[in-house]
Amino acid sequence: MGSLIPFLDLNLLPDPTTTINTATICPKIEPKLEPYDEPPPLQPPQQTFFPDPNPSFFSNSQSTPFPDPDPNSPSQPPELSSEENNVYSEFYRISELFRSAFAKRMQRYGDVDVLDPDSRAIVPVSEENRVSTVVVARRRSQRSAELVRVTDLGIEDQRYFRDVVRRTRMVYDSLRIFSMMEDDKRRGMGISRRTRGDLRAASVMRDRGLWLNRDKRIVGSIPGVYIGDLFFFRMELCVIGLHGQAQAGIDYLPASQSSNGEPIATSIIVSGGYEDDEDAGDVIIYTGHGGQDKFNRQCFHQKLEGGNLALERSMHYGIELRVIRGIKYEGSVSGKVYVYDGLYKILDSWFDVGKSGFGVYKYKLLRIEGQPDMGSSILKFAANLRARPLTARPMGYICLDISMKKENVPVFLFNDIDSDHDPMYYDYLTRTVFPPFAFHQGGNGTGCDCVSGCTDDCLCAMKNGGEFAYDQNGILLRGKPVIFECGTFCRCPPSCRNRVSQKGVRNRLEVFRSRETGWGVRSLDLIQAGAFICEYAGVVLTRDQAAVFTMNGDTLVYPNRFTDRWAEWGDLSQIYSDYVRPTYPSIPPLDFAMDVSRMRNVACYISHSSSPNVLVQFVLYDHNNLLFPHLMLFAMENIPPLRELSLDYGVADEWTGKLPICN
DNA sequence: GCTAACTCATAATA
């Protein structure tokens, strides 16, 4: 069971500038009995911002706008330009600001009866607490001022939160895509501009209280969000609670809501919008916000307020910060991808003159050690790997295409653990082999006549219940019991949007040796949520044939054992109370097995997980026999390059190898 | 490359 550590009071946090003992942290004060004349035990930080020239705060570079006083003529203040004068007066203003914040803190101090040192202890999360952390019932509720840190999540908790996050993101994506498709439909009827699906989806979800992590402000990592997770829209970060600011790069608990009157930063986005940022991965020189005009030019001095002050305070207290990077990415819907890169600490901050000659606040951030590799560096590494696999990883590649050019893209085989080459010794099968009689049953020959491309009311749309299963980009909109793609019996061109899975693998996949799972599969490309990955291919056996094979100890896969994860995809029951999961086109229980003992494809090496990132969707295209659908695999979330793919094979939690395969 | 249209959270004001 995980824990929420309340940041009950920032006053309880170690102050790096004072000696810490319980007495100073938690003085017992009875304000009504004793006049409050003694100086409060907490001192203002030695490291004040200004105007004291503190070397750690003011850059020691020569570019500081504050020329050192000339030692030879100490009585002569240096000549200041009007610009420098402005900076000075700004500093005095901020100085006042901090002084008043500090005074407020001292005032509050008098109100505190007894600060219980035990209140810093780990508080177990009750079921009630856990739900309230994630699911916010109140509509349009404001963000909470309660600062907490979530620690010690057990496996069960992690899985729970992961599922909540994935479900939320799935709803977000569904709403976004449906919203855009609605606009496209209306576009023919005079509406020219599309409303922004990313904003619409967020707004609908906010109205229904589906935004996560609003009733607590989480410092540190967000439950259910892993390092390396990818997002295509800024609003999605808000919906998850990873970063609560629609536009600003610094998210923070404002001073007005903080327990000690000082603001605390919780997350930042490094998206390259500031010319003075220097991003070296583990170390970032981050520029505060402000000072820019509409065209992103620095044109006046930044102020030490809002997020900038919060970063400084976070540094002072040594509080960690979530870092999200916004990276240009071809092939993303928005041309950009946001990567969660983990937690950083702020080591230093100073005022500097930026490239355009205006004052900027700078913060030196260092990534906390012991975290998984950064998502952004994995993205870079994967790009190298795609371009020159043997240069990027000289050791470990056994085969550069186990499909022997049968797939559209090569399927790599990688093993840097032992000498096992097993996957090379199977014939590669790109598609499932059905028995000939499967093609002669089940209403063959029904296809559409859409020579110039399928329309929303064509026969094949009707076969799917009046709608196509994919959007224009080939993204699965909603899981169904079975999908009829256009196929052999249709007159539509190969470019028809209802032909997605039959076109085969588009991502460069890699079978790799893993200590945990034996063999596993990962992609060198980012796989967008809802995208087709590959077929689960094998040689189909009827029940009788399978019985014989089982006796021979051969390896069989039973398609009916896969969990109905398709039903989760596009499930909008949280939005519409009358939502029902699709039951059409219906499909009878599957009564066949697949032999993968001699011929198989890459899917066979995908590992099991009860919290998977890949789902099975049944699809028909080369025959209409409902008894023998193809098993097509689609991404259930944005899968970062090099992250292992996993399927819910539908057997109990414990790890027993490739689960649906029985010997 | 440019521009319209939009967002949230917080501070300030009524």
Next chain:
DNA sequence: CTATTATGAGTTAG
């Protein structure tokens, strides 16, 4: 003290 308004922080899609 609460409700409203103002401000400022960038992204997305055409």
